[in-house]
Amino acid sequence: MDFICNLPLFMIIASLFSSVLCLLLKKKAAYTVCGILMVFLTTADAIVLYYTYAHSTFTYPMGEFPAPWGNEIRAGVLECLILLVFMIVLICSIPAGYRYLRWEVDETKHNLYCALLNLSAAAVCALVFTNDIFTGYVFLEILTLASCGLMVATETGRIVLAGVRYMIMNLLGSSLFLLGVVLLYGMTGHLLMVPLHESLAEISTDPSMMLTVTLVVGVLTIGLAIKSGLFPFYFWMPDTYGWSTPTTAAFMSSVVSKAYIFLLIKVYWRVIGIDLLERMPLHLIVLALGIAGVIFGSVSAIRSNDVNRMVAYSSAAQIGYIFMSLGIGGRAGYIAAIFHLLGHSVTKSLLFLVTPRLEEVADNSMIFKDLQGSALRDRTSGLLFTICSLSMTGIPLFAGFASKFLILLAAWDSSSYGVFTAVLIALAVSTALNALYFLRTVIRIYSHPENEDPENAEPVRRHHSLGYLIPAWTLVAVNVFLGLFPAITAGLIDSGFGMLL
Amino acid sequence: MKEFLRACFRKDSSGMEEFLNTEEKPDVSRQIRKSAVRKWQESLLSNPEMQKEIQRRQQRYHVLYRIIAVISCILFIAVMLYMIAHLPLYGFKNPRADVVASRYIEKGLEETGAVNVVAAMILDYRAFDTLGESFVLFTALVCTTILLRFGAKDKNRFVAEPVFDTSSDTILRVIGLFLVPCILLFGIYIILNGHLSPGGGFSGGTILGASLIILSASAGFTTTDRIFTYKRLNIMTFAALGFYSLSKGFVFFVGANGMHNPIPKGIPGAILSAGLILPLNIAVGLVVACTMYGFYSLFERGMIGHA
Numbered sequence A: 001m002d003f004i005c006n007l008p009l010f011m012i013i014a015s016l017f018s019s020v021l022c023l024l025l026k027k028k029a030a031y032t033v034c035g036i037l038m039v040f041l042t043t044a045d046a047i048v049l050y051y052t053y054a055h056s057t058f059t060y061p062m063g064e065f066p067a068p069w070g071n072e073i074r075a076g077v078l079e080c081l082i083l084l085v086f087m088i089v090l091i092c093s094i095p096a097g098y099r100y101l102r103w104e105v106d107e108t109k110h111n112l113y114c115a116l117l118n119l120s121a122a123a124v125c126a127l128v129f130t131n132d133i134f135t136g137y138v139f140l141e142i143l144t145l146a147s148c149g150l151m152v153a154t155e156t157g158r159i160v161l162a163g164v165r166y167m168i169m170n171l172l173g174s175s176l177f178l179l180g181v182v183l184l185y186g187m188t189g190h191l192l193m194v195p196l197h198e199s200l201a202e203i204s205t206d207p208s209m210m211l212t213v214t215l216v217v218g219v220l221t222i223g224l225a226i227k228s229g230l231f232p233f234y235f236w237m238p239d240t241y242g243w244s245t246p247t248t249a250a251f252m253s254s255v256v257s258k259a260y261i262f263l264l265i266k267v268y269w270r271v272i273g274i275d276l277l278e279r280m281p282l283h284l285i286v287l288a289l290g291i292a293g294v295i296f297g298s299v300s301a302i303r304s305n306d307v308n309r310m311v312a313y314s315s316a317a318q319i320g321y322i323f324m325s326l327g328i329g330g331r332a333g334y335i336a337a338i339f340h341l342l343g344h345s346v347t348k349s350l351l352f353l354v355t356p357r358l359e360e361v362a363d364n365s366m367i368f369k370d371l372q373g374s375a376l377r378d379r380t381s382g383l384l385f386t387i388c389s390l391s392m393t394g395i396p397l398f399a400g401f402a403s404k405f406l407i408l409l410a411a412w413d414s415s416s417y418g419v420f421t422a423v424l425i426a427l428a429v430s431t432a433l434n435a436l437y438f439l440r441t442v443i444r445i446y447s448h449p450e451n452e453d454p455e456n457a458e459p460v461r462r463h464h465s466l467g468y469l470i471p472a473w474t475l476v477a478v479n480v481f482l483g484l485f486p487a488i489t490a491g492l493i494d495s496g497f498g499m500l501l
Numbered sequence B: 001m002k003e004f005l006r007a008c009f010r011k012d013s014s015g016m017e018e019f020l021n022t023e024e025k026p027d028v029s030r031q032i033r034k035s036a037v038r039k040w041q042e043s044l045l046s047n048p049e050m051q052k053e054i055q056r057r058q059q060r061y062h063v064l065y066r067i068i069a070v071i072s073c074i075l076f077i078a079v080m081l082y083m084i085a086h087l088p089l090y091g092f093k094n095p096r097a098d099v100v101a102s103r104y105i106e107k108g109l110e111e112t113g114a115v116n117v118v119a120a121m122i123l124d125y126r127a128f129d130t131l132g133e134s135f136v137l138f139t140a141l142v143c144t145t146i147l148l149r150f151g152a153k154d155k156n157r158f159v160a161e162p163v164f165d166t167s168s169d170t171i172l173r174v175i176g177l178f179l180v181p182c183i184l185l186f187g188i189y190i191i192l193n194g195h196l197s198p199g200g201g202f203s204g205g206t207i208l209g210a211s212l213i214i215l216s217a218s219a220g221f222t223t224t225d226r227i228f229t230y231k232r233l234n235i236m237t238f239a240a241l242g243f244y245s246l247s248k249g250f251v252f253f254v255g256a257n258g259m260h261n262p263i264p265k266g267i268p269g270a271i272l273s274a275g276l277i278l279p280l281n282i283a284v285g286l287v288v289a290c291t292m293y294g295f296y297s298l299f300e301r302g303m304i305g306h307a
Helices: A003-024 A027-054 A077-096 A098-104 A107-129 A133-152 A157-188 A193-203 A207-228 A237-243 A246-272 A274-278 A282-303 A307-328 A330-361 A379-393 A399-413 A417-446 A466-484 A486-500 B002-009 B014-021 B028-045 B048-085 B095-112 B117-125 B127-148 B170-192 B201-219 B221-227 B230-256 B277-301
Strands: A058-062 A071-075
Touching (some): A003 A058, A003 A071, A003 A107, A003 B127, A003 B230, A027 A107, A027 A486, A058 B230, A071 A077, A071 A107, A077 A098, A077 A246, A077 A330, A077 A466, A077 A486, A098 A246, A098 A466, A107 A133, A107 A246, A133 A157, A133 A246, A133 B127, A157 A193, A157 A237, A193 A207, A193 A246, A207 A246, A207 A282, A207 B048, A237 A246, A237 A307, A246 A274, A246 A307, A246 A330, A246 A486, A274 A282, A307 A330, A307 A417, A330 A379, A330 A466, A330 A486, A379 A399, A379 A417, A379 A466, A399 A417, A399 A486, B095 B117, B117 B127, B117 B277, B127 B230, B170 B201, B170 B277, B201 B221, B201 B277, B221 B277, B230 B277
Antiparallel strands (some): A058 A071
């Protein structure tokens, strides 16, 4: 075994150890440890990505006991690619949101905040790399708790209420997932994905068992859909994302909910098996819920009257897109889902990091009326917000266009005219709605306030620290890369799915 | 907010009124986001028509919510019952179902050196899951500390008076002081014998934590504060979990690369046996005890130790 194969283990252990280390540190040292860890994770993951691309996928036993008896992790191109984007988002959102972290997190609690960041990095790594469905559950639990802690670190009244609601919804989702895992274990006697898959394939040859298996998969799907915020379970989203500190909002919307979706995809491919899944009526339900999520999320975003809630509701719509392309099914549908997941991660995190800057020059108000002209006072943030809006709406050159195009192609490939028509209509309507609320905001932030006195106009604020500019433009660069060269990423994802089987 | 939460968890509501009457002093450093929050709330709530609208909606949704909740619960129960009725007996359709379990029972002692098969399973075969599980506890402790511990900005901290001062009650104190050493000893026994008999770090740690809670409830926090300060608790957690993660990381590394594991397994049945299981049980026990006592102290008065 090459030494590089040890890197996933080192990544998980290093992030767990540094999280407890942060307990003993002061504010500055804790952020330093956190930063070093994130750089290490990103580099190690890039190395593993290159290794798996050049050689092949590998499994790594956790301990001396081989597959069905001990735990196991597994690294392939798809896992490493997704983790790389997650890590880029995480590494960018900490310095870019630090300005607000400093204000909103209590002076004595910064080290705890860093500990939670490290813990959630560990959980994301383990969730992505896991080859064992119960390990998935354990780290899913860590991720849920840690993200709730990251949220309530702000400690204003409203976020605590949002945290309680988030906790209730997420525990419901976790317990449904656990129920699914337990039922799977009861039927097969295995927890590792490969033997579980073999046993399940054997069981499901019996037609009388098909219904039970379908229900188990349904329970798993609903559990993870609640946690990632699919329609009709997205009502915890606006308060959660809108009121937490920008770093947390960026992290939660682009990493946490996406990690759950990736776990679901992994369960579909490696546990249930894509052939078995095609025989179930489940994907039509997922497709319907996805389409409903796209439409209702967009309508809620239009109805909201402050920008934070609007951005948060648009997350619900984008989660709907991902589930919609999962529901289309087929390899092309899954590739489109992963591509949209990556593109949306990059875009949405930047949106959550940019919006507070615009609010800051608008007298700290998040209501649309007060935001008028804020981009004129803060040109950089206005430009970044516009780029994100264009990407969200699906203008060519940005990731949003490429992923919507891929979704449409996948629907065309599905050789069912009903599915294709439904997806086409949903895409058209939602793109129009997206354009309505995002471009409306862009026009508003660029137009002069009505009763502005030209002499008393607020001075233009141009000075941003590099800690904000570098991460923000990095995210834009990744976004444009995804949009300009979708073939490269889609090819990587495709080969990743080939290895996932 | 924190006082409010804590008052909600206490049975008496006396703390709540006091909290609601005191006005929060604005804090300059956190002014920015707070002003945004306040603006939003004022714009919504100051409007009388809005208030009526909110009331009307609440009444309407209250009925709707109940109906939908009942229907969805009944549906879910029906589906689950139907599924369980159709579930095959364990291993009935699948003869390979006990491949894993039988190996744990048959070879557990030989391969791990632990007499207690459960300990062998959770701390050796599936050690990665348990590593995650103990970090779940740690995460919960960190989250509770963030939410409930008084920070630098809580200048006018408010600690609700206890319903009655337990430390002045002689019967409680004497019985507590009599019980605590016994429970403590029992907890230590369960932790140390985790690889030999039922028990282990999680259950033993809970008993240790319970004894600490009884001690602070019967003899007052002044007694426990002498030993358990915030800093010491942190150091203890760091030592236990740091040791846990690093040693298990080492074992995973050695095992996966097919190297020789230098940790001796010892003679099965002896107290110093089963390789890493005993020290790991101690580490887990410490973490669980710290977490339990930390929860109690934070919920009761918003601090651990003196601060």
